Amino acid sequence: MQNLPDLKQLSHAQKDELIRMLWPLQQQVQDLTAQMVVMQNSIKQLEGRLALNSKNSSKPPSSDGLHKPAPKSLRVAGERPTGGQKGHPGSTLSQATEPDRIVVHNVPDQCQACHLELPFGYVSETRQVFDLPVLQFEVTEHHAMQAICSCGHVHTAEFPAGVNATVQYGPRAQAAMVHLNQNHAVSVQRTAALMKDFFDLPVSQATVLKATQAGANILQPTVQDIGQGVVRSAVAHADESGLRVAKKLHWLHVLATDTLTWMGCHPKRGGEAFESMALLKQFKGVLVHDGWMPYKALDCQHALCNQHHLRELTYLLEELDQAWAGDMMELLTHANHFDNLNCADGKSPRYDSQKYQGEVRDLRALYDAILAQAQAANPIAPSTGKRGRPKQSKATNLIGRLSDYTDDVWRFMTQPDVPFTNNVAEQTVRMPKVKQKVSGCFRTLPGAQNYCVIRSYCATMHKQGANIFESLVAAFKGAPPQPSFG
Template identity: 35%
Template sequence: MTCPNCECLQARIRELEAQVARTSETSHQPPSQDQAWKKKPKSERHRGVRSSGGQIGHPGTTLKMNPSPDEVVVLPMTGSCTCGQHWNEVEVHDLLARQVLDLPEVQLHVTEYQAEVKMCPRCHQRQQAAFPVDVRGQVQYGPRFQGLAVYLNVAQFLPFKRVGDVLETLCGQRPSEGTLALHLNLATERLAGFEVSLKEALLEEPVLHVDETGSTVKGKLAWVHVISSKQLTLYGHDPHRGSAAIQAMGVLPRYRGVLMHDAWLTYFQLAARHALCNAHLLRELRFLHEQLHQDWAGELRAALQRVYHQHKAGTLTPAEKAAFLVQFDALLEAGLVSNPAAEPVPKQRGRAKQSPGRNLALRCQKHRDKVLRFLHEDDVPFDNNQAERDIRMVCVKRKISGGFRSAAGGKNFCRIRSYLSTLQKQGLSTYKGLISIFRNQVLLPQLSFSR
């Protein structure tokens, strides 16, 4: 039966309106769940004073002349001068050059290995020369072709069919889906040692970022987890989201540095020192201020942004820092006053459901040191954007080619993607890295950093 109390009805209406108004910019809701009809989310970035485009004094970039062109085409002067002199009788005074940079015609380069076979004239024993260790089949693809196929699938997220389309268009050869799967399996096998070393290197990082996102296997929900830093990235694929997956990856249970995350309860069970993402906090404060009209949330959001930018620029004085900490506590108290505790519902088990504003204020009070750790430790960032950027690539893959056909396919993708992301962060060529895998001479990124 509906409660006849008008205040209860109004509260319920406000609650439903707030649910409808939630977006990825005002809550933990992922962007994929945003409704198309909702207005475009506002950016948290402050508007700069500079105009868009290149700035005054910016050197710019343009194509440069190559001092060693592959081909030179001389264009002769023909005909005659206006005075009647034939140009073919005149010596060249100067040459003006223009260059065209283009791709050569793409076609597979076929190398045939012919192993000599000889018969011993004394004992009549038949012997043959050894083929290279990586030439095992009668006809097979080489490391550049294999590297390109894996690059298209794991780096550009193309499904097998489209990988075949691209290779057939460029190279005139279409590998089967089974062959592509074998390439991925081989790359995964040869990167096993890299992954072991990567996990050990992550344990030495002062700050790690973590996040997770859904990833289906045969239509069933699974999860991709990421553990990353500025220089390193580790992805893991698991049917579970919680502690079982974290244990399986084998890094976080042993980690004792600062762990940056979005306040997911499972992460708090780890022994690391925790820091909370303030980008999430800013989105939640925006929701409370703009949708629920709670002024304390708007003031706290503005104060948090101000002190962050001052801290980042190195202009935050000790007095300003102390004043902010006092203001932070006072605004949280104001939030609790604006969101009084809900009374227990008669005959209802468990704790009474609290309002979003009260839950946020209580969380910030409980984890005050974790929210504000960026102010006290220079190595700790303000937000968890590093992990969100890394996990976004998995979301792009999901959007382009969907989920995985098998759990093994998910694990293959994550191990190879860990390698490519780490190479990219360190400014190394991902394509050359893939070629090195198929030559069985894996190009290893730097895994040890002096602190």
């Protein structure tokens, strides 16, 4: 770098030449400074994208890859003791009152010390072993009798309903295949292998697929009734997730309550799928969802998932140092705990009490104050003159959502049975994602639709405490148990 010349030694002509040379550089410095600001903002946005994970955004855990974020709970340290909480029933293996088999272990006839004959023995201790019997398939042969009357008329007995072929698999075998493959996400190949290992029953992969198709056909009417049951409910949860079908992206749509689960698969994600499947268009209760715009266009009341808000606020606090985000997280978490404490049975908060309503007003006032602070720290980006709305930051977008849909954010405190989160729908999506991980994709759209039917039925029966395997057995016998829609 050259040293600055002594200006006193320069002539007027030399100074004028130096000014003419440096003057254009002033504009270049301003231009470079502006470019540097733009580049710094871009770098900050890119670094923010790299910091996004399943703990601070709506990204699924599968997108975290090998770099899993450290688990971090929003619970306050020391708030609850470790281990099972008070009132939790717990479960452990205990002795049966009537064992199936008793094995007696006798003492010797003579005393090992004095060799005298021992008196009658008594039971000093009992121990029980819970195990499975030898699993082996059994073959039932049906004989259709025939008799010819003296008049020449032939009488032939009929086989039972469902016995249609010379050789076939029975309802329990078909239920086991469907239970493993569809409900527990075991691949078709491994399902066939397990049938051989468990029961010594040779089964081909085509047989597993045939049983799946038969099960879906049987359960389709029941699943349609489940969908209508969800539509008639006061509160329902909705979510959607990508599903690979026939090498193309399709969408799994979920509509669920605490006791009912309905799933459907469609090539489209938004309004066209809603029109085709119709259920969401019919729903008029409170729909809990993640704030996706097509849901907001539905003609019903809405409740936003606050767990999504907490994740986004975590990102703003930890990655962008937005202090207001921490205050909002603390407020929403406190409101959720307060609502739970005021529930007598976990579902019916005392909404009519003056104390409860007063607390709600105070929390809402604090909520508005925090939003005002956030809006002051994150002004809306001005229009650039280009077509469309100017792009806003993540903080501005979240602040706008929390401000524009305040009633939907707080509906969990103002209406009975509306929960704080959309976990009911998100939990419903998990097993289909596991199924897709195991199989890679669904090869055909009918195969994906069959899965949705069977999984909807199994998830519903599980929620209602039924034995899923026995329910499938009854279904293959022609009488599927019906869930409760009350």
